[in-house]
Amino acid sequence: MSIYQEQILQHYHNPSNNGILQNSTHSSSRNNPTCGDKMRIDMIIKDNKITDISFSGEGCAISQATASMLTEQLKGEKIEKLNNMTKEDIISILGIELSHARLKCALLSLETAQKALNNPKYNEKR
Amino acid sequence: MNTINTEKIKKDFQIFKNKPNLVYLDSGATSFTPDIVVKSMDEYYYKCRANTSRGVYELSEKATQKYEKVRRKVKNFINANDESEIVFTSGTTASINLVAFGLKDTLKHDDEILITASEHHANLIPWQRLVNNENLKVLNISSTGEIDLDEFKNKISKKTKVLAIAHVSNVLGTIYPIKELIKIAKKNNPQIITVIDGAQSVPHIKTDVLDLDCDFLTFSAHKMCGPTGVGVLYGKKTKLDKLTPLFTGGDMIEEVTFKNSIFTEIPHRLEAGSANISGVIGLGSAIDYIENIGIENIRNHEIKLLEYATNKLKETFGDEIEIFGPIDTKKRSGVISFKFKSYHPHDIASILDSYSNICVRAGNHCAMPLHNEVLHVLATTRASFYFYNTKKDIDIFVKGLKKVEQILK
Secondary structure, X not given: OOOOOHHHHHHHHOOOOEOXXXXXXXXXXXXXXXXXXXXXXXXXXXXXEEEEEEEEEEOOHHHHHHHHHHHHHHOOXXXXXXXXXXXXXXXXXXXXXXXXXXXXXXXXXXXXXXXXXXXXXXOOOO | OOOOOHHHHHOOOHHHHHOOOOEEOEOOOOOOOXXXXXXXXXXXXXXXXXXXXXXXXXXXXXXXXXXXXXXXXXXXXXXXXXXXXXXXXXXXXXXXXXXXXXXXXXOOOOOEEEEEOOOOHHHOHHXXXXXXXXXXXXXXXXXXXXXXXXXXXXXXXXXXXXXXXEOEOOOOOEEOOHHHHHHHHHHHOOOOEEEEEOOXXXXXXXXXXXXXXXXXXXXXXXXXXXXXXXXXXXXXXXXXXXXXXXXXXXXXEEEXXXXXXXXXXXXXXXXXXXXXXXXXXXXXXXHHHHHHHOHHHHHHHHXXXXXXXXXXXXXXXXXXXEEEXXXXXXXXXXXXXXXXXXXXXXXXXXXXXXXXXXXXXXXXXXXXXXXXXXXXXXXXXXXXXXXXXOHHHHHHHHHHHHHHHHHHO
């Protein structure tokens, strides 16, 4: 089965939550050095709840689509949900099998979001 | 010059039998290995499996002979003066590190090292560790992947201790005018040490170290039909002699006391520890195989593929595809790195693989500064050819790219 399923391509072409949140309380950036992907996640967290979340950066269809799907899943949720998310959750959201190399692309947004969560004071200057 | 019969050649490689529909366009990363090379290594394990230069018994003697015979073979292959100028390593990266570390004690703090903006990380990072940031000078590469000779002349002074440059860029495919560059460099500074990264050139174009007049040349067996984990460091005798060994230990000494050791002569001084014996034997067999086809025939075949591919890509996709590097195929090796619309190279490579069985490389090809600071792209997709590739491979590749377009739209 190809990894380029209709659902993934739809998110790639029309991503949800794509952009920068100016008033974010948590944000973080991460790169994937092998392919040059760049990912930034911004979040607004109030009372342990992710009231808003966005992603930005450049990357392949898999990393962009995953970020879109992940942010959809996290918006309005408690931060525990993000904290407890694992590789397996990402694979199940995508619904496809990924090779080792492409798994890195898929995990970039989750890793960036978790990094932001655990570094609340970290605020990247742009 | 003979035309290469790819039909016949493919029969020399078991992998084409096992994967008949495979279109392998990543020989720049690593080449396929013909059965005869694999067999030569098996034979070592089956018939003369012993260590070299250690045993006095016949089996070890035989292994040593086989190993040393390859040294002569490599010497002839690159036209070195003497077989003691050939050091076996684990690959190009190890060879360059051996030179860089070996020169450490002879460099002064205000010495300069000159590299180009297109170097592979293996010919960049070892030099970064050797001198201060501001003393590692980087030669610009033009938008057509070329060097400006005037800039080059200006950048070589008496302070330039080392010139480290790839003969062929692994991304742009540019064949740099090494002979001319070395001539200029030595005119400006007769003491300069020239280190040529031949990883992408030795497998594809005739390389003559006496004609080039380089001090060091490095290359890997696995990009020229040989096994993985073997490489060569060639150095002029007078220059190799001065290198401080990076590795010390067994087999590289004359005499050892608890306080001191006296090292032996080159090349063994730079080959501490048990060698990759089967690998070196495989390299010898790979050289035989390549010489049998003829390196000029290989180059000629690659030029034809390069012209065919470039024309076909332009015809089919026009400006939607941007090919980096020189347009003139005489200045270019069989490497095509490109940008295709706004598609990410990972997506291109994944789709080519899953729909058309095509292997290409995606990423920065171990040349991150070249991508970020010269080409200004995050990554490129690279197709690279060898003598077993065909025009049919390229037709499938172009068709595969159409599929990419269809899927990503």
